[in-house]
Amino acid sequence: FNHTSPKLEFFIQELPIPPIAKPFQPNDGDNEPRYRMKKVLIKHQFHPDLPPTTMYGYNGIHPGPTFHVNVNEPIKVDWVNNLPLEHPLGFAIDPTLDEIGINHLPDGPPTFTAYPNGQDPTTLWYHDHALGITRLNVYTGLAGMFLIRKPGLDEKLGLPTGEYEIPLVLQDKFFNKDGSLFYPTVGKPGHFPVWVSDFEADTPIVNGKVAPYLKVEPRKYRFRILNGANYREWNLHFEEENLHFTLIGADGGYLPKPVVVNEVALAIAERVDLIVDFTNFKNQSVFLRNNATRHESDFLLPKLMRFDVLSDVKSKDNTTIPRKLPFHPAPRCIHKTRTMTLAEPNEQYLLNNRLYLGPVDLHPIVNTTEVWRIINLTNETHPIHIHLGEFSLIK
Template identity: 30%
Template structure:
């Protein structure tokens, strides 16, 4: 149990709710390294209920945490050394959340508390039924890991208190920043919000040769957002508050928007500070928020002067970039679950206080994230930024590094309201090759016609699955390459995450949007289908240098057609892919896929044919 100190409650008025920014030092999670047992690297990590201080001016907050740390310990492993982890559920009691829904107009989500001063609920505000009854039912997913389906954190394989999940991670992948978090079916958003997340670092010889900043100058930055409850006087209590706004649809249903909170945390501390030497530092940034996007910028505390030129990105989700990359103009946008390996040269900022800020359009009322206080003295730093980071990096291109013989998977991301469903949806699409099966009258529910940008041919697809428990339709042969086509037909930007493999983006192209509906022009939202073949997409936004690296999570905006390529050679089993806005994931935007040996797949009888049932299809533009 964390030691607590009694302090007065804090009034909640204003963007900071009375909390002093940059008052508390950044907490750095402890490092956990495997120990050798019976010729096998092993660890045991226990989830427990504990109390932490999110800010020194707040009362303690009850959380669920790995080994009692929020975020969990940073696990460090070597490439090629398998690790077995026993993830033990030792959590007492029910989930430590108050979850409420509130009309967006009268009680926006970026304000703490939800009751009137007399304790009554404002009009339209209500508790989300059932959340306070949730037991500790948890399963750990090592996000970005190449590991078998039995170790991957299959959402239904969650365990209750006093049970354990046994997982083996081969660590047969290049040096990178992974992270582990809860993945329980339908309640991931609540379990992760309660505190279940941590960093997992893989190291290898290629990374060692760079002699990057290490020790106290290599710091994980787990960024997240939270909301807090208030008492009858409007003072913050420290109690985690999961408050989501809703809109009332024309049909009278409540359309919930994803959670977003007013308080930004780094390593479990609200608006912390870090004292740094005037040397290079390495920061392993993880966006562990439920839904918030961050547009990261470095600015001078006194003048607001942009200092992005002191920052270089050296890695993404899947490992090192081929060479250092400057931040994009306006800052680096990082979606939920994305990681960024950043170097900052503080020798250029001696004696200054600088802030890491969020300039994204969905930023909280207070855009600051944390502060760095740079010492005012010269330091000898033998580190020099290398020109080449990863000599082993190979850029993927269709037909060369991606062989001609590969699978195609088509996924439609459709806007709220499509076919009468209130929430955004994810449709698995199967091409109709028999013209007699194409409906004579369009639009028809679940029928999407696309124009192949390479051949100009019209291809007709049907929705074959949407919810997780629908028929499995994606089967990939082990060691086979697959190109995933995410076709966004309208709605919010989705960070799409595919388990097991690491990918490279091949193309981004754009479909025209109807300004009246925000959906792709030619997509009938009410029916949930295209009225006619959508025109071939035009050129999309160019890939940033960061997107040319290996990644497992991609931002897909309305109207975009994104193609990514990866090889499924790491393991076999049942896996998942989903939107990593956790509210969307839990509300249905998650689907399974299967990887199995081709020799076995030939004997597998299922609805949609063999491992390469998708065949050759459009690549995107």
């Protein structure tokens, strides 16, 4: 395909912070926190030089509201929509509730999903998972972040909290001149002309705005970053050589200890939890950049957003970088070892040489531990997640 978005000026919009999802009190006497997430058609302003974009949003906004919930605190969410059900990525929930887009939920009385949140503190996200069109619905706005916390833990560790903890949703998009989103319908040579499973666009988006800026104090900030792009991988770094990232967590929760790095790689749907210290950059602007490349990509997107560091802090920064973090190692007692292969012959996606809707022949037992050796036989990076729970990477 051959498409170019209108040329847009970067760093002229302030970064928006998605609001925190608020529970409501249902009339059925249930005391568990209850949330309502309604999928609606919205007009969203990605850039002042573009007309508003018609797209989908949760509760009327894009990205959707951010959930802040506690470990082992069950909640219920009413998903009200006219498209297939949302898919919570990385959640440990009842398998009967793990909708994969085959069922359809029309507009009408809301249907709730229960989330026990019985897992370690971590950075998750939620998104639409309609079978065959997940990529379209996420691209059109149906995604948001979901943070699980242990009460008092972040304060005990001395980590930045409140206004100094900021979610960043990274995406890329194509636009038409009328502000509408462009999604290619004809892919690379040899692909079926309707099925375009992946592409990289030419405009960087952070929290629903084109290459925004953020005013920060000269102090430590915590960023929860999600790669919500269709296909693009990011390799994040700062333009300033002496400004680094301190990694404290990833998809499954906290790391064993903080790790200082100059670059952070993010594959599709991957999350990272990190600290950035702006203390030594008073009255300066610093730039978050991307240097990830694919050999077939025409759009590298080196510029993502700008941080304008103020001259002083509102109050003393008492946060610290802890020496150790509350990491839970993998269990030592292994009940079974399996080998899984990923293959992609002729645009088919196979797991152990089986199609998605093939018969179920793996039956893990509750409360046992397995080692899965996953072998990627395709020619591209493929992030892995397992429905209904998390896993520990051991090699």
